[in-house]
Amino acid sequence: MRRVAALLGKEFADMRQHLTLFLPALLVALISIVIPLMVAVIVPYLTGERLSDSSDFEVALEMYKKQPELRTLDPEGAIQAFIFQYFLVIFTLVPVTVAMSVAAHGIIGEKQARALEPLLATPITTFELLGAKVLAALLPALAITMGTLAIYMLVVATTARPGVFLVLIGPRSIALMFVLGPLAALAALLGAVCVSSRVNDPRTAQQIGAFVILPIAGLFIAQIAGIIELTVPVTLAVAAGLVVVNAGLMWLGIVLFDREAILTRWK
Amino acid sequence: MLSASHLTRRFGERLALDDLSIDLRRGEIFALLGPNGAGKTTTLRLLAGLIAPTSGSVQVNGEAMTPSSASRLRGRIGFLTEAPGLWDTLTVRQNLLVYARLYGLPTPGRAVDDVLKLFEIPDRANDRAAELSKGLKQRVALARSLVHNPRIVLLDEPTSGLDPESAREVRELIVGLRDEGRTVMLCTHNLDEVERVADRVAVLRTRLVAMDTPRALRDRMFPPRIRVTLRQPASSFVDVIRRAGFGNVNADDTVLSVALDGRGPGTPDLVRRLVEAGADIEAVEPEERRLEDVYLKLLHADGSVQ
Numbered sequence: 359m360r361r362v363a364a365l366l367g368k369e370f371a372d373m374r375q376h377l378t379l380f381l382p383a384l385l386v387a388l389i390s391i392v393i394p395l396m397v398a399v400i401v402p403y404l405t406g407e408r409l410s411d412s413s414d415f416e417v418a419l420e421m422y423k424k425q426p427e428l429r430t431l432d433p434e435g436a437i438q439a440f441i442f443q444y445f446l447v448i449f450t451l452v453p454v455t456v457a458m459s460v461a462a463h464g465i466i467g468e469k470q471a472r473a474l475e476p477l478l479a480t481p482i483t484t485f486e487l488l489g490a491k492v493l494a495a496l497l498p499a500l501a502i503t504m505g506t507l508a509i510y511m512l513v514v515a516t517t518a519r520p521g522v523f524l525v526l527i528g529p530r531s532i533a534l535m536f537v538l539g540p541l542a543a544l545a546a547l548l549g550a551v552c553v554s555s556r557v558n559d560p561r562t563a564q565q566i567g568a569f570v571i572l573p574i575a576g577l578f579i580a581q582i583a584g585i586i587e588l589t590v591p592v593t594l595a596v597a598a599g600l601v602v603v604n605a606g607l608m609w610l611g612i613v614l615f616d617r618e619a620i621l622t623r624w625k
Numbered sequence: 626m627l628s629a630s631h632l633t634r635r636f637g638e639r640l641a642l643d644d645l646s647i648d649l650r651r652g653e654i655f656a657l658l659g660p661n662g663a664g665k666t667t668t669l670r671l672l673a674g675l676i677a678p679t680s681g682s683v684q685v686n687g688e689a690m691t692p693s694s695a696s697r698l699r700g701r702i703g704f705l706t707e708a709p710g711l712w713d714t715l716t717v718r719q720n721l722l723v724y725a726r727l728y729g730l731p732t733p734g735r736a737v738d739d740v741l742k743l744f745e746i747p748d749r750a751n752d753r754a755a756e757l758s759k760g761l762k763q764r765v766a767l768a769r770s771l772v773h774n775p776r777i778v779l780l781d782e783p784t785s786g787l788d789p790e791s792a793r794e795v796r797e798l799i800v801g802l803r804d805e806g807r808t809v810m811l812c813t814h815n816l817d818e819v820e821r822v823a824d825r826v827a828v829l830r831t832r833l834v835a836m837d838t839p840r841a842l843r844d845r846m847f848p849p850r851i852r853v854t855l856r857q858p859a860s861s862f863v864d865v866i867r868r869a870g871f872g873n874v875n876a877d878d879t880v881l882s883v884a885l886d887g888r889g890p891g892t893p894d895l896v897r898r899l900v901e902a903g904a905d906i907e908a909v910e911p912e913e914r915r916l917e918d919v920y921l922k923l924l925h926a927d928g929s930v931q
Binding site: 367371475476482483 | 636675677697705710711712726
């Protein structure tokens with residue numbers, strides 16, 4: 359554990375010199391906050407048109423009328439809750455983006471600096487090395503997600519109709535942000551680890567790792583189109599699928615991160 | 626201190642190292658020579674416990690390197706890789722501190738201070754690695770490989786790409802390590818460097834071609850010769866010398882080159898015969914063959930010479 363902590367310290371010191379790594383994630387976070395805020399609050403306020411008067415949100419209204427927790431809200435609040443809650447799915451891209459950038463930089467950066475061989479000459483085990491790399495990407499990913507989520511909730515609490523905020527901190531959102539989000543981030547991270555062992559450019563690793571975004575984007579679109587409703591059981595089922603995917607990626611990562619493969623085949 | 630017994634390593638179908646047995650002694654500089662792809666780096670990696678042998682074994686202070694002991698035994702070895710591999714965004718001190726912690730030193734800060742002093746770079750401690758010259762980076766990498774005070778040090782191309790002054794500094798540091806009683810294995814293409822610092826040399830071409838002291842290898846491949854510079858043409862003295870029992874004699878302008886086989890007459894006899902024959906001798910000196918000649922002859926010789 360002491361060796362993992364030593365390497366984590368190095369990774370964080372290195373990250374402080376590469377703060378631009380976090381720009382894509384901050385951009386995603388900004389979009390995730392600004393777009394629902396514009397749609398649910400600012401545009402109706404500026405145009406004077408109520409969301410509940412628009413035929414665009416009839417489906418949303420119908421769906422939310424079925425949910426007991428929304429019955430306390432007026433139609434306008436129910437549609438706002440619909441918008442803010444659905445954009446939470448996009449929010450899961452924040453940890454995914456951080457994890458991909460940091461992991462790709464952390465592993466390919468070591469390859470480019472030819473720093474892995476001296477590192478492997480120390481008593482550190484391959485598992486500790488991989489563990490430190492994964493944690494170094496996962497911890498800031500989760501920290502940034504929690505930070506931006508707090509801002510999101512603050513925005514909802516201060517700008518949306520009364521009661522919308524309380525709906526948003528229900529079990530659905532918690533499952534989405536605290537279970538699905540970290541698991542998606544871990545999948546992206548492990549994907550980046552696997553890809554990083556085969557490419558020499560962080561951008562390539564990020565581009566390949568970006569395929570993780572596709573299922574999340576698909577989930578978002580399916581939700582908006584009414585094809586799927588991310589209830590707690592559905593979210594947990596998707597999370598269970600991600601656990602399986604992560605286990606497979608972890609196995610693949612350990613195979614690819616083999617000490618001998620790093621020394622003899624990573625060029 | 627460090628020994629290898631019948632060490633063999635294959636990468637798929639390719640045989641990288643074949644049946645190498647060596648024994649490194651305390652306080653010696655052991656140089657590993659060989660052409661590219663001869664298995665030098667593979668040997669260092671095997672000895673450092675970075676990769677496992679296909680067959681054969683490595684022992685560190687009598688303890689066998691196994692998958693379960695490798696992590697611990699790596700802590701007893703300092704390994705300078707071919708590229709410095711420093712983290713550019715971190716300072717010199719931060720680079721060293723991470724390694725001191727990875728080696729589990731009880732007072733990592735003090736160990737870093739000590740090694741900075743040893744390498745005379747405390748004033749560069751807070752410089753980013755990216756700002757350092759190539760020579761200084763190599764110095765820091767060497768400091769990193771010694772931060773845990775190992776008694777065995779493996780150096781892969783320590784002066785590669787350095788300017789002559791930096792290379793000399795690194796060579797002095799290597800000699801200093803030997804003087805402290807450490808065992809140093811040096812892997813290099815720089816034969817001049819080996820000539821200057823190595824106590825023993827092994828020539829490798831997948832398998833061991835030869836291993837001995839530079840002097841013994843030189844004597845084995847090129848029997849000692851005496852070079853006599855005269856003030857008159859040397860060719861007129863060739864017969865005189867041959868009659869005196871010196872079999873292998875060459876004359877070139879005013880220089881006579883005479884082989885000594887160690888059993889027949891020696892240098893005093895040679896000088897006496899020449900003076901008696903009227904030679905005006907300007908200089909008498911042993912004819913030194915460079916290690917490069919020895920190395921090339923060894924590699925081109927048929928079969929291996931043990």
